[in-house]
Amino acid sequence: MPTEPLSRGRIVAAAIDLIEREGADAVSMRRIAAELGVGVMSLYNHVPSKDALLDGVAEAVLSEIEFTDEPGAHWTDRVRMQARAFRQIAHHYPRSTMLVVSRQLHSTAGLLPVERALATLRSAGFDGADAVRMLRMFIAYIVGSLLREVGVTPSFAPVHPRTIEAEGVDPALFPEVSSLAPLLDECDHEAEFEFGLELLIQAAVAHASRREGTR
Amino acid sequence: MPTEPLSRGRIVAAAIDLIEREGADAVSMRRIAAELGVGVMSLYNHVPSKDALLDGVAEAVLSEIEFTDEPGAHWTDRVRMQARAFRQIAHHYPRSTMLVVSRQLHSTAGLLPVERALATLRSAGFDGADAVRMLRMFIAYIVGSLLREVGVTPSFAPVHPRTIEAEGVDPALFPEVSSLAPLLDECDHEAEFEFGLELLIQAAVAHASRREGTR
DNA sequence: GAGACTGCACGTACGGTGTACGTATGTCAA
DNA sequence: TTGACATACGTACACCGTACGTGCAGTCTC
Numbered sequence: 001m002p003t004e005p006l007s008r009g010r011i012v013a014a015a016i017d018l019i020e021r022e023g024a025d026a027v028s029m030r031r032i033a034a035e036l037g038v039g040v041m042s043l044y045n046h047v048p049s050k051d052a053l054l055d056g057v058a059e060a061v062l063s064e065i066e067f068t069d070e071p072g073a074h075w076t077d078r079v080r081m082q083a084r085a086f087r088q089i090a091h092h093y094p095r096s097t098m099l100v101v102s103r104q105l106h107s108t109a110g111l112l113p114v115e116r117a118l119a120t121l122r123s124a125g126f127d128g129a130d131a132v133r134m135l136r137m138f139i140a141y142i143v144g145s146l147l148r149e150v151g152v153t154p155s156f157a158p159v160h161p162r163t164i165e166a167e168g169v170d171p172a173l174f175p176e177v178s179s180l181a182p183l184l185d186e187c188d189h190e191a192e193f194e195f196g197l198e199l200l201i202q203a204a205v206a207h208a209s210r211r212e213g214t215r
Numbered sequence: 216m217p218t219e220p221l222s223r224g225r226i227v228a229a230a231i232d233l234i235e236r237e238g239a240d241a242v243s244m245r246r247i248a249a250e251l252g253v254g255v256m257s258l259y260n261h262v263p264s265k266d267a268l269l270d271g272v273a274e275a276v277l278s279e280i281e282f283t284d285e286p287g288a289h290w291t292d293r294v295r296m297q298a299r300a301f302r303q304i305a306h307h308y309p310r311s312t313m314l315v316v317s318r319q320l321h322s323t324a325g326l327l328p329v330e331r332a333l334a335t336l337r338s339a340g341f342d343g344a345d346a347v348r349m350l351r352m353f354i355a356y357i358v359g360s361l362l363r364e365v366g367v368t369p370s371f372a373p374v375h376p377r378t379i380e381a382e383g384v385d386p387a388l389f390p391e392v393s394s395l396a397p398l399l400d401e402c403d404h405e406a407e408f409e410f411g412l413e414l415l416i417q418a419a420v421a422h423a424s425r426r427e428g429t430r
Numbered sequence: 431g432a433g434a435c436t437g438c439a440c441g442t443a444c445g446g447t448g449t450a451c452g453t454a455t456g457t458c459a460a
Numbered sequence: 461t462t463g464a465c466a467t468a469c470g471t472a473c474a475c476c477g478t479a480c481g482t483g484c485a486g487t488c489t490c
Contacts, residue, residue, distance in 0.1 A: 006468080028447060039469045041449080046467095050448065101362060102317055111389055114399075118391035131391075132398045136363070137411035143362055144355030147316065174326055176333035176346075183347045184329075196352035203418035221439080243476060254440045256478080261438095265477065 006038060008046040012056045019057070019095045027054075058100045059109035061093050067116055075124035076201050079138070082117055083197050086142050090149045090189075097150045101143050125208055134204055141200055149189045221253060223261040227271040234272070234310045242269075273315045274324040276308050284331055290339035291416050294353070297332055298412055301357050305364045305404075312365045316358050340423055349419055356415055364404045 014035050018027055029050055033040040047053045067085050069078060090097050114135070121131035171178040229250050233242055244265055248255040262268045282300050284293060305312050329350070336346035386393040 029449080030447075041451095041470075042468045044449075098317070102313070108384065111384065111392055115389045115392050118395060122391060128395045128398055132395055133407060133410045136402075136407050137356070137414060140359030140363060140411060141352070141356045142359065144357065144359030147358055147362070148351070148355060169323065169326065174330045176337060177326055177330050180333060180343050180347055183343055187351075192348060192351050195348045196355060199352060199415070199418040199422060202421060203414040206417060206421065207414060244478080245476075256441075256480095257439045259478075 006036065006042055006046055008056065010036065011043055011047055011053065012060050015053060015057050016060065016093065016096055019099070020093060023095055024098060029053075054099055054103065057096060058103055061089055061096045061100050062109050062113075064092070065089060065113065067113065069116055069120075075120055076205065078120045079117075079124075079201055079204070080197065082113070082120065083138060083142055086113065087146065087149075087193055090146050094150050097146055101146055124204075125212070130207075130211070134207075138200060141196060145189075145193050145196065148187075149193075221251065221257055221261055223271065225251065226258055226262055226268065227275050230268060230272050231275065231308065231311055234314070235308060238310055239313060244268075269314055269318065272311060273318055276304055276311045276315050277324050277328075279307070280304060280328065282328065282331055284335075290335055291420065293335045294332075294339075294416055294419070295412065297328070297335065298353060298357055301328065302361065302364075302408055305361050309365045312361055316361055339419075340427070345422070345426070349422075353415060356411060360404075360408050360411065363402075364408075 011032065014032050015027060018032060018035055029043055030040050032053075033043055043053075047056065065085050065088065067082060069081070071078075073081075089100065117135050117138070118131050121134050122128075126134060169178045169181070177184065226247065229247050230242060233247060233250055244258055245255050247268075248258055258268075262271065280300050280303065282297060284296070286293075288296075304315065332350050332353070333346050336349050337343075341349060384393045384396070392399065
Protein backbone atom coordinates (compact mmCIF):
# COMPACT_ATOMS: atom_id res chain seq x y z
CA MET A 1 0.00 0.00 0.00
CA PRO A 2 1.68 3.14 -1.17
CA THR A 3 1.12 5.61 1.62
CA GLU A 4 -0.18 8.92 0.40
CA PRO A 5 2.82 11.05 -0.46
CA LEU A 6 3.74 13.72 2.00
CA SER A 7 2.59 17.21 1.14
CA ARG A 8 2.39 20.63 2.66
CA GLY A 9 -1.36 20.26 2.99
CA ARG A 10 -1.14 16.99 4.91
CA ILE A 11 1.50 18.45 7.21
CA VAL A 12 -0.54 21.54 7.95
CA ALA A 13 -3.63 19.42 8.56
CA ALA A 14 -1.72 17.20 10.96
CA ALA A 15 -0.43 20.26 12.79
CA ILE A 16 -3.93 21.68 13.18
CA ASP A 17 -5.20 18.34 14.37
CA LEU A 18 -2.41 18.07 16.90
CA ILE A 19 -2.93 21.61 18.16
CA GLU A 20 -6.62 21.04 18.70
CA ARG A 21 -6.04 17.73 20.45
CA GLU A 22 -3.12 18.57 22.69
CA GLY A 23 -2.54 22.30 22.56
CA ALA A 24 -0.01 24.50 20.86
CA ASP A 25 2.75 23.49 23.26
CA ALA A 26 2.61 19.92 21.98
CA VAL A 27 3.52 20.99 18.47
CA SER A 28 7.01 20.02 17.43
CA MET A 29 8.41 18.85 14.16
CA ARG A 30 9.20 15.47 15.68
CA ARG A 31 5.68 15.10 17.03
CA ILE A 32 4.08 15.98 13.71
CA ALA A 33 6.38 13.63 11.87
CA ALA A 34 5.49 10.83 14.27
CA GLU A 35 1.82 11.61 13.79
CA LEU A 36 2.27 11.19 10.05
CA GLY A 37 4.44 8.10 10.47
CA VAL A 38 7.32 9.79 8.75
CA GLY A 39 10.87 10.90 9.44
CA VAL A 40 11.40 14.31 10.97
CA MET A 41 13.45 15.79 8.19
CA SER A 42 11.07 14.68 5.50
CA LEU A 43 8.84 17.51 6.57
CA TYR A 44 11.44 19.98 5.43
CA ASN A 45 10.95 18.89 1.84
CA HIS A 46 7.57 20.56 1.93
CA VAL A 47 7.90 23.24 4.57
CA PRO A 48 10.91 25.53 4.91
CA SER A 49 10.71 25.94 8.67
CA LYS A 50 8.50 25.46 11.67
CA ASP A 51 7.65 29.13 11.60
CA ALA A 52 6.44 28.83 8.03
CA LEU A 53 4.41 25.80 9.02
CA LEU A 54 2.64 27.80 11.72
CA ASP A 55 2.00 30.54 9.19
CA GLY A 56 0.45 27.84 7.05
CA VAL A 57 -1.73 26.76 9.94
CA ALA A 58 -2.94 30.31 10.48
CA GLU A 59 -3.59 30.68 6.79
CA ALA A 60 -5.51 27.41 6.57
CA VAL A 61 -7.67 28.21 9.56
CA LEU A 62 -8.38 31.68 8.28
CA SER A 63 -9.32 30.46 4.84
CA GLU A 64 -11.98 28.16 6.24
CA ILE A 65 -14.10 31.01 7.44
CA GLU A 66 -17.44 30.80 5.73
CA PHE A 67 -18.49 34.12 4.40
CA THR A 68 -22.02 33.90 3.11
CA ASP A 69 -22.42 37.46 2.00
CA GLU A 70 -25.80 38.75 0.91
CA PRO A 71 -25.15 41.85 -1.16
CA GLY A 72 -28.82 42.76 -1.00
CA ALA A 73 -29.05 42.94 2.77
CA HIS A 74 -28.72 46.11 4.79
CA TRP A 75 -25.09 46.93 5.47
CA THR A 76 -25.53 46.55 9.22
CA ASP A 77 -26.72 43.00 8.71
CA ARG A 78 -23.82 42.28 6.43
CA VAL A 79 -21.35 43.61 8.99
CA ARG A 80 -23.02 41.49 11.64
CA MET A 81 -22.75 38.37 9.52
CA GLN A 82 -19.13 38.96 8.63
CA ALA A 83 -18.19 39.54 12.25
CA ARG A 84 -19.96 36.36 13.31
CA ALA A 85 -18.30 34.37 10.57
CA PHE A 86 -14.98 35.55 11.87
CA ARG A 87 -15.82 34.52 15.37
CA GLN A 88 -16.79 31.06 14.19
CA ILE A 89 -13.16 30.01 14.00
CA ALA A 90 -13.05 30.23 17.77
CA HIS A 91 -15.55 27.40 17.83
CA HIS A 92 -14.11 25.25 15.07
CA TYR A 93 -10.47 25.72 16.03
CA PRO A 94 -10.28 27.10 19.57
CA ARG A 95 -6.62 26.29 20.16
CA SER A 96 -5.41 27.24 16.70
CA THR A 97 -7.13 30.58 16.94
CA MET A 98 -4.42 31.74 19.30
CA LEU A 99 -1.93 31.22 16.51
CA VAL A 100 -4.03 33.20 14.08
CA VAL A 101 -4.32 36.21 16.32
CA SER A 102 -0.83 36.18 17.77
CA ARG A 103 1.05 36.01 14.46
CA GLN A 104 0.56 38.76 11.97
CA LEU A 105 0.52 36.78 8.80
CA HIS A 106 2.25 38.30 5.81
CA SER A 107 0.35 36.22 3.32
CA THR A 108 -2.67 37.28 1.33
CA ALA A 109 -4.91 34.73 3.06
CA GLY A 110 -6.61 37.37 5.16
CA LEU A 111 -7.18 39.65 2.22
CA LEU A 112 -10.53 38.36 1.07
CA PRO A 113 -12.28 39.11 4.36
CA VAL A 114 -10.73 42.56 4.27
CA GLU A 115 -11.97 43.11 0.75
CA ARG A 116 -15.50 42.07 1.65
CA ALA A 117 -15.55 44.19 4.76
CA LEU A 118 -14.27 47.26 2.98
CA ALA A 119 -16.80 46.83 0.20
CA THR A 120 -19.59 46.57 2.75
CA LEU A 121 -18.46 49.66 4.60
CA ARG A 122 -18.05 51.64 1.40
CA SER A 123 -21.54 50.64 0.38
CA ALA A 124 -22.72 52.04 3.69
CA GLY A 125 -21.48 55.42 2.59
CA PHE A 126 -18.20 55.66 4.44
CA ASP A 127 -15.34 57.26 2.58
CA GLY A 128 -12.08 55.38 2.27
CA ALA A 129 -10.47 56.72 5.42
CA ASP A 130 -13.52 56.07 7.55
CA ALA A 131 -14.00 52.60 6.11
CA VAL A 132 -10.45 51.68 7.03
CA ARG A 133 -10.85 53.12 10.50
CA MET A 134 -14.13 51.28 10.99
CA LEU A 135 -12.64 48.05 9.80
CA ARG A 136 -9.73 48.39 12.18
CA MET A 137 -12.08 49.06 15.04
CA PHE A 138 -14.18 46.00 14.30
CA ILE A 139 -11.12 43.83 13.89
CA ALA A 140 -9.69 45.04 17.18
CA TYR A 141 -12.92 44.19 18.93
CA ILE A 142 -13.29 40.81 17.30
CA VAL A 143 -9.70 39.81 17.92
CA GLY A 144 -9.89 40.97 21.50
CA SER A 145 -13.05 38.94 21.99
CA LEU A 146 -11.47 35.85 20.49
CA LEU A 147 -8.52 36.26 22.78
CA ARG A 148 -10.73 36.28 25.84
CA GLU A 149 -12.69 33.36 24.51
CA VAL A 150 -9.85 31.03 23.75
CA GLY A 151 -7.62 32.21 26.56
CA VAL A 152 -4.39 30.43 26.09
CA THR A 153 -5.21 27.05 27.64
CA PRO A 154 -1.55 26.10 27.71
CA SER A 155 -2.00 22.37 27.48
CA PHE A 156 -4.52 20.53 29.54
CA ALA A 157 -5.69 23.30 31.77
CA PRO A 158 -8.74 21.93 33.55
CA VAL A 159 -11.10 24.15 31.67
CA HIS A 160 -12.48 25.47 34.93
CA PRO A 161 -11.94 29.20 34.47
CA ARG A 162 -10.70 29.89 37.93
CA THR A 163 -13.19 31.31 40.33
CA ILE A 164 -10.51 33.51 41.78
CA GLU A 165 -12.95 36.34 41.94
CA ALA A 166 -15.34 34.69 44.28
CA GLU A 167 -12.87 33.53 46.86
CA GLY A 168 -9.63 35.32 47.47
CA VAL A 169 -10.53 38.97 47.05
CA ASP A 170 -10.84 41.36 49.93
CA PRO A 171 -14.25 43.05 49.73
CA ALA A 172 -12.83 46.09 51.47
CA LEU A 173 -10.15 46.62 48.81
CA PHE A 174 -12.21 45.55 45.85
CA PRO A 175 -15.86 46.22 46.65
CA GLU A 176 -17.09 46.24 43.06
CA VAL A 177 -15.13 43.19 42.02
CA SER A 178 -16.30 41.13 44.95
CA SER A 179 -19.91 42.21 44.73
CA LEU A 180 -19.99 41.48 41.02
CA ALA A 181 -17.96 38.29 41.36
CA PRO A 182 -20.74 36.00 40.17
CA LEU A 183 -21.10 38.03 36.99
CA LEU A 184 -17.35 38.19 36.43
CA ASP A 185 -16.93 34.49 36.96
CA GLU A 186 -19.35 33.31 34.37
CA CYS A 187 -19.16 34.42 30.78
CA ASP A 188 -21.49 33.51 27.96
CA HIS A 189 -19.05 34.30 25.17
CA GLU A 190 -21.74 34.23 22.56
CA ALA A 191 -23.90 36.75 24.38
CA GLU A 192 -20.97 38.96 25.34
CA PHE A 193 -19.77 39.06 21.76
CA GLU A 194 -23.22 39.94 20.46
CA PHE A 195 -23.65 42.67 23.04
CA GLY A 196 -20.45 44.43 22.03
CA LEU A 197 -21.08 43.84 18.36
CA GLU A 198 -24.49 45.50 18.52
CA LEU A 199 -23.05 48.48 20.35
CA LEU A 200 -20.31 48.83 17.75
CA ILE A 201 -22.75 48.62 14.90
CA GLN A 202 -24.99 51.22 16.46
CA ALA A 203 -21.96 53.41 17.00
CA ALA A 204 -21.12 52.96 13.34
CA VAL A 205 -24.64 53.92 12.34
CA ALA A 206 -24.46 57.02 14.50
CA HIS A 207 -21.12 57.93 13.00
CA ALA A 208 -22.50 57.46 9.50
CA SER A 209 -25.51 59.67 10.08
CA ARG A 210 -23.30 62.27 11.71
CA ARG A 211 -21.16 62.43 8.59
CA GLU A 212 -24.32 62.54 6.56
CA GLY A 213 -25.43 65.57 8.52
CA THR A 214 -22.24 67.54 8.00
CA ARG A 215 -22.17 66.88 4.31
CA MET B 216 32.30 43.83 46.36
CA PRO B 217 29.28 41.84 47.39
CA THR B 218 27.11 41.63 44.35
CA GLU B 219 23.49 42.37 45.03
CA PRO B 220 21.83 39.11 46.05
CA LEU B 221 19.63 37.48 43.50
CA SER B 222 15.92 38.02 43.91
CA ARG B 223 12.70 37.45 42.09
CA GLY B 224 12.47 41.15 41.36
CA ARG B 225 15.90 41.33 39.75
CA ILE B 226 15.17 38.27 37.66
CA VAL B 227 11.87 39.63 36.41
CA ALA B 228 13.49 42.97 35.64
CA ALA B 229 16.23 41.25 33.68
CA ALA B 230 13.65 39.25 31.76
CA ILE B 231 11.70 42.37 30.84
CA ASP B 232 14.88 44.09 29.79
CA LEU B 233 15.87 41.15 27.63
CA ILE B 234 12.45 40.90 26.03
CA GLU B 235 12.44 44.55 25.10
CA ARG B 236 15.97 44.42 23.74
CA GLU B 237 15.88 41.16 21.78
CA GLY B 238 12.29 39.95 21.67
CA ALA B 239 10.39 37.24 23.47
CA ASP B 240 12.10 34.50 21.48
CA ALA B 241 15.43 35.39 23.04
CA VAL B 242 14.19 34.69 26.54
CA SER B 243 15.63 31.56 28.05
CA MET B 244 16.66 30.74 31.57
CA ARG B 245 20.25 30.41 30.44
CA ARG B 246 20.16 33.77 28.72
CA ILE B 247 18.68 35.52 31.73
CA ALA B 248 21.18 33.88 34.04
CA ALA B 249 24.04 35.01 31.81
CA GLU B 250 22.59 38.50 31.77
CA LEU B 251 22.69 38.54 35.56
CA GLY B 252 26.16 36.93 35.68
CA VAL B 253 24.80 33.96 37.54
CA GLY B 254 24.39 30.22 37.21
CA VAL B 255 21.31 28.96 35.45
CA MET B 256 19.93 26.97 38.32
CA SER B 257 20.31 29.78 40.79
CA LEU B 258 17.25 31.33 39.22
CA TYR B 259 15.17 28.43 40.43
CA ASN B 260 15.78 29.45 44.03
CA HIS B 261 13.56 32.46 43.42
CA VAL B 262 11.28 31.39 40.61
CA PRO B 263 9.59 28.00 40.43
CA SER B 264 9.54 27.75 36.66
CA LYS B 265 9.94 29.69 33.47
CA ASP B 266 6.20 29.88 33.15
CA ALA B 267 5.92 31.47 36.57
CA LEU B 268 8.64 33.91 35.58
CA LEU B 269 6.67 35.01 32.55
CA ASP B 270 3.61 35.40 34.74
CA GLY B 271 5.78 37.63 36.90
CA VAL B 272 6.75 39.65 33.86
CA ALA B 273 3.12 40.14 32.89
CA GLU B 274 2.25 41.09 36.42
CA ALA B 275 5.11 43.57 36.70
CA VAL B 276 4.28 45.23 33.42
CA LEU B 277 0.62 45.43 34.29
CA SER B 278 1.28 46.93 37.70
CA GLU B 279 3.21 49.79 36.19
CA ILE B 280 0.16 51.23 34.51
CA GLU B 281 -0.41 54.71 35.84
CA PHE B 282 -4.00 55.22 36.73
CA THR B 283 -4.57 58.85 37.61
CA ASP B 284 -8.24 58.69 38.32
CA GLU B 285 -10.24 61.86 38.89
CA PRO B 286 -13.38 60.84 40.72
CA GLY B 287 -14.89 64.26 40.07
CA ALA B 288 -14.68 64.09 36.30
CA HIS B 289 -17.49 62.98 34.04
CA TRP B 290 -17.58 59.23 33.69
CA THR B 291 -16.87 59.37 29.98
CA ASP B 292 -13.64 61.24 30.69
CA ARG B 293 -12.70 58.73 33.33
CA VAL B 294 -13.28 55.84 30.94
CA ARG B 295 -11.18 57.62 28.34
CA MET B 296 -8.32 58.13 30.76
CA GLN B 297 -8.37 54.57 31.99
CA ALA B 298 -8.37 53.19 28.47
CA ARG B 299 -5.44 55.42 27.53
CA ALA B 300 -3.51 54.41 30.62
CA PHE B 301 -3.93 50.82 29.60
CA ARG B 302 -2.70 51.53 26.13
CA GLN B 303 0.41 53.22 27.49
CA ILE B 304 2.04 49.87 28.18
CA ALA B 305 2.27 49.34 24.47
CA HIS B 306 4.62 52.30 24.38
CA HIS B 307 6.66 51.54 27.46
CA TYR B 308 6.93 47.80 26.89
CA PRO B 309 5.99 47.00 23.31
CA ARG B 310 7.45 43.50 23.21
CA SER B 311 6.36 42.49 26.71
CA THR B 312 2.83 43.57 25.97
CA MET B 313 2.40 40.48 23.84
CA LEU B 314 3.04 38.40 26.93
CA VAL B 315 0.49 40.33 28.94
CA VAL B 316 -2.27 39.85 26.43
CA SER B 317 -1.47 36.31 25.40
CA ARG B 318 -1.36 34.81 28.89
CA GLN B 319 -4.40 35.05 31.05
CA LEU B 320 -2.79 35.76 34.38
CA HIS B 321 -4.30 34.10 37.38
CA SER B 322 -2.88 36.59 39.84
CA THR B 323 -4.66 39.54 41.32
CA ALA B 324 -2.39 42.02 39.57
CA GLY B 325 -5.02 42.95 37.04
CA LEU B 326 -7.71 43.36 39.64
CA LEU B 327 -7.16 46.98 40.49
CA PRO B 328 -7.82 48.23 36.97
CA VAL B 329 -10.93 46.10 36.90
CA GLU B 330 -12.10 47.53 40.19
CA ARG B 331 -11.58 51.11 39.01
CA ALA B 332 -13.31 50.47 35.73
CA LEU B 333 -16.31 48.80 37.33
CA ALA B 334 -16.64 51.63 39.85
CA THR B 335 -16.57 54.16 37.03
CA LEU B 336 -19.20 52.31 35.04
CA ARG B 337 -21.44 51.83 38.04
CA SER B 338 -21.18 55.54 38.77
CA ALA B 339 -22.39 56.13 35.22
CA GLY B 340 -25.61 54.38 36.15
CA PHE B 341 -25.04 50.95 34.66
CA ASP B 342 -26.31 48.04 36.66
CA GLY B 343 -23.95 45.23 37.52
CA ALA B 344 -24.59 43.10 34.48
CA ASP B 345 -24.27 46.00 32.07
CA ALA B 346 -21.13 47.27 33.79
CA VAL B 347 -19.49 43.88 33.37
CA ARG B 348 -20.56 43.67 29.74
CA MET B 349 -19.30 47.18 29.06
CA LEU B 350 -16.01 46.42 30.71
CA ARG B 351 -15.55 43.30 28.65
CA MET B 352 -16.31 45.19 25.49
CA PHE B 353 -13.77 47.89 26.28
CA ILE B 354 -11.15 45.34 27.25
CA ALA B 355 -11.72 43.41 24.05
CA TYR B 356 -11.24 46.56 22.02
CA ILE B 357 -8.18 47.70 23.93
CA VAL B 358 -6.51 44.31 23.82
CA GLY B 359 -7.27 43.95 20.14
CA SER B 360 -5.78 47.36 19.48
CA LEU B 361 -2.66 46.53 21.45
CA LEU B 362 -2.30 43.34 19.49
CA ARG B 363 -2.35 45.21 16.20
CA GLU B 364 0.03 47.80 17.57
CA VAL B 365 2.71 45.51 18.87
CA GLY B 366 2.23 42.82 16.25
CA VAL B 367 4.48 40.07 17.35
CA THR B 368 7.81 41.33 16.03
CA PRO B 369 9.36 37.91 16.38
CA SER B 370 12.91 39.00 16.88
CA PHE B 371 14.49 41.67 14.79
CA ALA B 372 11.81 42.16 12.21
CA PRO B 373 12.86 45.25 10.29
CA VAL B 374 10.01 47.30 11.63
CA HIS B 375 8.90 48.09 8.10
CA PRO B 376 5.29 46.88 8.21
CA ARG B 377 5.27 45.24 4.84
CA THR B 378 3.76 47.18 2.02
CA ILE B 379 2.23 43.99 0.71
CA GLU B 380 -0.96 45.85 0.01
CA ALA B 381 0.50 48.27 -2.45
CA GLU B 382 2.36 45.84 -4.62
CA GLY B 383 1.24 42.26 -4.99
CA VAL B 384 -2.52 42.50 -5.02
CA ASP B 385 -4.59 42.11 -8.13
CA PRO B 386 -6.86 45.16 -8.49
CA ALA B 387 -9.40 43.02 -10.31
CA LEU B 388 -9.76 40.56 -7.46
CA PHE B 389 -9.40 43.06 -4.64
CA PRO B 390 -10.58 46.42 -5.91
CA GLU B 391 -11.24 47.96 -2.52
CA VAL B 392 -8.03 46.70 -0.99
CA SER B 393 -5.88 47.93 -3.80
CA SER B 394 -7.59 51.29 -4.12
CA LEU B 395 -7.32 51.87 -0.38
CA ALA B 396 -3.82 50.43 -0.16
CA PRO B 397 -2.18 53.70 0.91
CA LEU B 398 -4.60 53.97 3.80
CA LEU B 399 -4.16 50.34 4.77
CA ASP B 400 -0.41 50.55 4.66
CA GLU B 401 0.03 53.40 7.07
CA CYS B 402 -1.43 53.35 10.53
CA ASP B 403 -1.27 56.06 13.14
CA HIS B 404 -1.94 53.79 16.08
CA GLU B 405 -2.62 56.68 18.39
CA ALA B 406 -5.26 58.16 16.09
CA GLU B 407 -6.82 54.79 15.27
CA PHE B 408 -7.10 53.93 18.93
CA GLU B 409 -8.71 57.26 19.73
CA PHE B 410 -11.17 56.94 16.88
CA GLY B 411 -12.46 53.59 18.08
CA LEU B 412 -12.40 54.66 21.69
CA GLU B 413 -14.59 57.67 20.99
CA LEU B 414 -17.05 55.54 19.07
CA LEU B 415 -17.21 53.04 21.89
CA ILE B 416 -17.76 55.74 24.46
CA GLN B 417 -20.51 57.28 22.41
CA ALA B 418 -22.07 53.86 22.04
CA ALA B 419 -21.90 53.46 25.80
CA VAL B 420 -23.55 56.83 26.29
CA ALA B 421 -26.30 55.87 23.89
CA HIS B 422 -26.80 52.58 25.66
CA ALA B 423 -26.99 54.34 29.01
CA SER B 424 -29.60 56.83 27.88
CA ARG B 425 -31.58 54.02 26.28
CA ARG B 426 -31.71 52.18 29.57
CA GLU B 427 -32.60 55.45 31.22
CA GLY B 428 -35.55 55.83 28.87
CA THR B 429 -36.95 52.36 29.49
CA ARG B 430 -36.78 52.72 33.24
C1' DG C 431 32.96 27.52 71.11
C1' DA C 432 30.57 23.02 68.71
C1' DG C 433 27.30 21.23 66.23
C1' DA C 434 23.19 21.27 63.43
C1' DC C 435 20.31 23.29 60.43
C1' DT C 436 19.04 26.25 56.59
C1' DG C 437 19.20 28.79 52.26
C1' DC C 438 21.40 29.91 48.26
C1' DA C 439 24.67 29.48 44.23
C1' DC C 440 26.33 26.18 41.36
C1' DG C 441 27.50 22.03 38.07
C1' DT C 442 26.06 18.04 35.90
C1' DA C 443 22.89 15.42 33.35
C1' DC C 444 18.60 14.03 30.89
C1' DG C 445 15.26 14.35 27.57
C1' DG C 446 13.47 17.39 24.40
C1' DT C 447 13.75 21.09 20.60
C1' DG C 448 14.72 23.11 15.48
C1' DT C 449 17.35 22.23 11.66
C1' DA C 450 21.99 21.83 8.67
C1' DC C 451 24.00 18.31 6.19
C1' DG C 452 24.96 13.97 3.90
C1' DT C 453 22.92 9.81 2.07
C1' DA C 454 19.85 6.41 -0.07
C1' DT C 455 16.07 5.31 -3.06
C1' DG C 456 12.94 5.87 -6.23
C1' DT C 457 11.05 7.86 -10.91
C1' DC C 458 11.47 10.01 -15.08
C1' DA C 459 14.35 11.95 -19.69
C1' DA C 460 17.77 11.27 -22.83
C1' DT D 461 21.83 2.51 -19.64
C1' DT D 462 22.80 6.68 -17.68
C1' DG D 463 22.31 10.35 -15.72
C1' DA D 464 19.32 14.09 -13.21
C1' DC D 465 16.20 15.11 -9.92
C1' DA D 466 12.85 14.85 -6.21
C1' DT D 467 11.94 12.83 -2.06
C1' DA D 468 12.53 10.22 2.46
C1' DC D 469 15.60 9.43 5.95
C1' DG D 470 19.49 9.31 9.77
C1' DT D 471 22.99 11.62 12.13
C1' DA D 472 24.71 15.50 14.51
C1' DC D 473 24.84 20.02 16.72
C1' DA D 474 23.51 23.69 19.56
C1' DC D 475 20.22 25.01 22.56
C1' DC D 476 16.27 24.49 25.67
C1' DG D 477 13.83 23.66 30.67
C1' DT D 478 14.74 21.65 34.75
C1' DA D 479 15.53 17.41 38.31
C1' DC D 480 19.04 16.39 41.32
C1' DG D 481 23.20 16.54 44.15
C1' DT D 482 27.16 19.32 46.16
C1' DG D 483 29.38 22.83 48.76
C1' DC D 484 29.60 27.01 51.09
C1' DA D 485 27.99 30.95 54.19
C1' DG D 486 25.34 32.27 57.77
C1' DT D 487 22.43 31.60 61.99
C1' DC D 488 20.41 29.36 65.73
C1' DT D 489 20.72 26.00 69.86
C1' DC D 490 23.21 23.96 73.38
